[in-house]
Amino acid sequence: MRMVYFAWVRERVGVSEEDVLPPASVATIADLVDWLSGQSTAHAAAFAQRDRLRAARDQAFVSLDTPIDGAKEIALFPPVTGG
Amino acid sequence: MRMVYFAWVRERVGVSEEDVLPPASVATIADLVDWLSGQSTAHAAAFAQRDRLRAARDQAFVSLDTPIDGAKEIALFPPVTGG
């Protein structure tokens, strides 16, 4: 599964995208964030403030409690600031 | 005193402006409209629908019951339709 990161989440993780293979126990995006946080201190730092983290599942905005459910691409990023 | 007319008021009166000398008894714009209506059938026809008549006194919108009070220019016209 492809992970993509934006803005300061991208900067803290240290890469803009990466392929990951989470274990079967990782059901939701929140589970995925927890699992990634255990993989490296950079991920842990990027995802530390869970209330400032937003997600998209296959390019559609979703809440963190959304099941991954075979998604091809999960994006993690801060609250948006466009316009 | 200068009278100016616009849109279908102008067309019905037959001139776009004229100088008038109303008698001293003509105090308000409504009085002026009454007096002018007695001057010609064209004026009477132009001012027949009093509720569709609007006025300006020295280029500022006013209601018909406003005193003339030494005005240099009185305008009479239909409700506006700009924009």
Place this chain on the structure above:
Amino acid sequence: MIRVLVSEAPIDVGAEMAIAEAAGGTQGGAVATFTGLVRGDDGVTELTLEHYPGATERALEELCTKASRRWTLSGVTIIHRVGPMRPGERIVFVAACSAHRAAALDACAFLIDRLKTDAPFWKRERVGGSTRWVDARHADDTAAAKWRS
């Protein structure tokens, strides 16, 4: 900055936007505009705008001043075309420039709503071989009235 122009020339929205933005300076982050176009429905082939020279400019400037008192604006523009024009051409362009988008959007709506009832313009339409004066719309009075306070 208040900019009012009543002219027979076509309205250049790109140029007017540049003027409005420049006047707003680097503090004016939001520009809301409204453009009214001649509609070609009901077989209208030409629209002619008559106005009250002098009084028109005065009424439009007063409207800009009212908007500037009500909202914090760095610029207010009203450009109104007069004379003959054809379907699709611009009749009016209003712009409100502010540091905040809500002020720009509200001021823009205020300007066009009040312009419809407070400025001396009269529309005459040509349909086929004849012309007719456009009647004032009750809806315009209602829209303008919502800004009174």
Place this chain on the structure above:
Amino acid sequence: MIRVLVSEAPIDVGAEMAIAEAAGGTQGGAVATFTGLVRGDDGVTELTLEHYPGATERALEELCTKASRRWTLSGVTIIHRVGPMRPGERIVFVAACSAHRAAALDACAFLIDRLKTDAPFWKRERVGGSTRWVDARHADDTAAAKWRS
């Protein structure tokens, strides 16, 4: 007509207005627009917009579709610039075209309010020698929420 464009090129408001008006045809008598500019207050010398390619266009098209369902519109435009830009330059241009001015004005306000919270853009400011990510504003959530129903 729905027109969505995300690009590093400067936004040409005059050209975009002409496109929006042409799409509206002679039935679309009212065009409301909102333009957001880079503000130079607080010593900001450059603003860089990052976005989520693909997802951004999809979010903006969805927003246009929502506006078209809510109001009777003949055209909806969202042009958003990305990459580096300087104070005074245009970040975003939205336009709503309708036969009726209230629909155009309301749809325009809806589009810019919702764009602030519903599209994946992130702003980074340069002040002097350092850069900082702009924080999301609570006021934007409040403005966007007023359109939910």
